Amino acid sequence: MEKIIDEKVQGQSLVFEQKKENNKKLFIESYGCQMNFSDSEIVASILYENGYNTTQNLEDADLVLVNTCSIRDKAEQTIRKRLEKYNAIKKINPNMKVGVLGCMAERLKNQFLEEEKIVDMVVGPDAYKDLPNLLSEVEEGRDAINVILSKEETYGDIAPVRLNSNGINAFVSITRGCDNMCTFCVVPFTRGRERSREPKSILSEIQDLYNKGFKEVTLLGQNVDSYLWYGGGLKKDFDKATEMQKATAIDFAQLLDMCAAQFPKMRFRFSTSNPQDMHLEVIQTMAKHHNICKYIHLPVQSGSTRILKEMNRQHTREEYLDLVSKIYELIPEISLSQDMITGFPTETEEDHQDTLTLMEQCKFDFGFMFAYSERPGTLAARKLVDDIPNEVKNRRLTEIINLQQKLGLERTQRFVGQTVEVLIEKDSKRSDQHWSGRNSQNTVVVFPKENYKAGDFVMVKITDCTAATLIGEAVGYSEIMN
Numbered sequence: 223m224e225k226i227i228d229e230k231v232q233g234q235s236l237v238f239e240q241k242k243e244n245n246k247k248l249f250i251e252s253y254g255c256q257m258n259f260s261d262s263e264i265v266a267s268i269l270y271e272n273g274y275n276t277t278q279n280l281e282d283a284d285l286v287l288v289n290t291c292s293i294r295d296k297a298e299q300t301i302r303k304r305l306e307k308y309n310a311i312k313k314i315n316p317n318m319k320v321g322v323l324g325c326m327a328e329r330l331k332n333q334f335l336e337e338e339k340i341v342d343m344v345v346g347p348d349a350y351k352d353l354p355n356l357l358s359e360v361e362e363g364r365d366a367i368n369v370i371l372s373k374e375e376t377y378g379d380i381a382p383v384r385l386n387s388n389g390i391n392a393f394v395s396i397t398r399g400c401d402n403m404c405t406f407c408v409v410p411f412t413r414g415r416e417r418s419r420e421p422k423s424i425l426s427e428i429q430d431l432y433n434k435g436f437k438e439v440t441l442l443g444q445n446v447d448s449y450l451w452y453g454g455g456l457k458k459d460f461d462k463a464t465e466m467q468k469a470t471a472i473d474f475a476q477l478l479d480m481c482a483a484q485f486p487k488m489r490f491r492f493s494t495s496n497p498q499d500m501h502l503e504v505i506q507t508m509a510k511h512h513n514i515c516k517y518i519h520l521p522v523q524s525g526s527t528r529i530l531k532e533m534n535r536q537h538t539r540e541e542y543l544d545l546v547s548k549i550y551e552l553i554p555e556i557s558l559s560q561d562m563i564t565g566f567p568t569e570t571e572e573d574h575q576d577t578l579t580l581m582e583q584c585k586f587d588f589g590f591m592f593a594y595s596e597r598p599g600t601l602a603a604r605k606l607v608d609d610i611p612n613e614v615k616n617r618r619l620t621e622i623i624n625l626q627q628k629l630g631l632e633r634t635q636r637f638v639g640q641t642v643e644v645l646i647e648k649d650s651k652r653s654d655q656h657w658s659g660r661n662s663q664n665t666v667v668v669f670p671k672e673n674y675k676a677g678d679f680v681m682v683k684i685t686d687c688t689a690a691t692l693i694g695e696a697v698g699y700s701e702i703m704n
Contacts, residue, residue, distance in 0.1 A: 240276075244273050244274055245273060246274045247274065247284050248269050248275065248276050248277065248283065248284070248285050248286075249276070249277055249279070249280050250276065250288075251287070251289070252288075253290055254290065257442060257443075257444065258325075260395050261347060262289045264350055268353055272357075280308070281314070281315065285320075285357070287321045288301060288308075288323065289323040290324040290326030305322075308320045309340055319360050321341060321343035321344070323345050324346075325347065325408065325413065342365060342366065343357070343359075343366045344366070345366075345368055347413050348413075348414060356368060389436065389676075390437050390438060390645065391436070391437070392431050392439055393440045394427050394431075394439050395443060396449055397416060397417065397443030397446060398419075399413045399415050399416040399417055400415075400444040401448070401457060401458055402445065405533050405600060406523075406594065408599060415456050415458060416448060417456050418451045421480065424477065425484060428484075428485060429485075432485055435677065437488060438490070439489075441478070445496045445499060446492045447474050447495050447496055448474070449472075449477055450473050450474075451477075452468065473503075474492075474499075475503035475504045478490065478514065479510070479511070482507070486513055486702075489514075489702075490511075490513060490515065491514075491515045495521070497522065497535075497537040498536035505549055508552075509552045516663055517557045517587075520546070520559070521561035522560050522561065522584075524563065524569075524573065525581065526539065526572075526574075526576040527540070529569055529573050529576075532567065533602075543583060543584070555662075557588070558585070558587060559586055560581070560584070560588075560589045560591075561592075563592055563593075564592070564594065564622055565615030567602065568606070569594075574621075578621065578622065586626060586629055587633040587663065587664070588626075589623075589630075591626065592619070593612075593615040627689060634687045634692065635687055637684045638685070638687055638692075639684065640683075641681050641682065641697060642692070643680070643682075643700045644659040644660065644661050644667045645660060645677075645678075646674060646677060646678050646679075646680060647660065648676065650668045656669060656671060657671050657674060661682075665690070666691045666692065667682055667691070667692040668691055668693055669682050669693070679699065680699060681698050681700050683695055683697050
């Protein structure tokens with residue numbers, strides 16, 4: 223749950239520029255969080271150099287890959303239906319090979335390959351460089367599998383091909399894995415221990431994006447605030463580092479400062495944050511730089527300290543509220559969003575009310591809210607009984623969603639009458655005569671096109687709003703364009 227899942231892009235097939243000498247076709251589809259979509263770009267880059275062009279026509283594909291998510295049962299069921307579709311086409315095109323990538327691959331490897339025999343290849347999140355070897359195994363008629371979790375792999379040496387890119391926004395991965403061991407979450411088991419990418423390779427990738435005209439970068443990781451580079455190695459082994467390594471180590475606040483200072487004409491976001499690791503220095507760095515967006519996704523999961531302890535979250539209700547208070551103090555214009563799980567085992571009505579009152583105090587702009595779904599292999603599944611009836615979960619979830627919609631409208635209305643900086647991203651969904659972009663606080667802004675173009679930073683006077691969208695008129699270019 224520590225990852226934002228955008229339901230609008232689930233199952234998106236990816237395509238990029240064709241290479242004439244490539245004679246095989248790859249169909250790659252992604253589900254889950256933005257980390258999975260970022261990983262698909264890495265996979266496509268590796269296979270692009272090994273003879274594969276992408277296609278959006280499933281029937282034409284020599285190789286079909288689905289990058290999977292295990293965060294919720296719904297995600298797994300969706301992917302299983304897609305695998306049934308692939309195998310129906312495989313009966314017509316028996317030479318087509320099917321592979322499963324990512325989190326589900328690691329968790330259900332034996333089931334997919336040996337018991338159900340529904341795929342030819344299973345590849346875990348740390349094994350993508352092994353794809354050419356695994357494909358050779360498949361071509362020779364053998365099932366292929368590599369789900370070994372790495373202590374070092376960050377894919378920092380792979381230049382991702384930007385798939386279905388608008389040429390404006392890009393994601394740059396800075397960490398992989400997670401050490402937090404929240405009882406509801408499968409990520410530590412499917413993506414391994416936490417390690418950070420070398421700053422030089424991160425800045426080099428951003429430089430390449432800048433040279434290609436990209437205007438906004440989101441620094442990505444299961445837990446970006448925990449970023450720590452000290453020459454390589456796992457985050458948990460930092461206490462064994464040499465004195466020199468510790469003295470020259472770079473944390474997330476420093477990395478963020480380097481990015482903003484080196485690329486003043488680009489805008490920076492980051493996701494996802496963890497309350498226990500968001501230190502004051504990160505907030506101060508955000509306040510210091512105009513081009514670091516004033517938006518933080520800060521998962522809380524519950525407003526009850528008792529439930530947070532059951533979840534093995536490393537913060538209490540009081541600590542979370544104190545952190546939010548400091549954020550608002552240093553960056554009054556900030557927008558915050560949350561992840562929330564309702565109906566966790568043993569949750570009482572009092573715990574639920576704690577969640578609602580925390581939401582009111584924090585005044586979240588957005589939210590990603592779910593009823594608890596037991597995930598096999600997690601600590602919660604092994605040690606706790608899923609004892610909250612579905613009708614209770616659904617009722618509590620409805621109350622949380624209704625409150626968030628109310629808060630979201632109030633937070634959006636605060637911009638009416640203000641002039642905000644907007645990065646133009648695309649045509650408005652409702653009218654090709656209007657642009658759509660986002661302000662620093664991540665709220666969508668729609669305004670007439672006039673003579674502006676996609677990729678421009680524009681100042682927009684807000685005249686009206688809906689619950690989630692600001693409506694206004696452009697009044698000129700932003701200073702960032704100078």
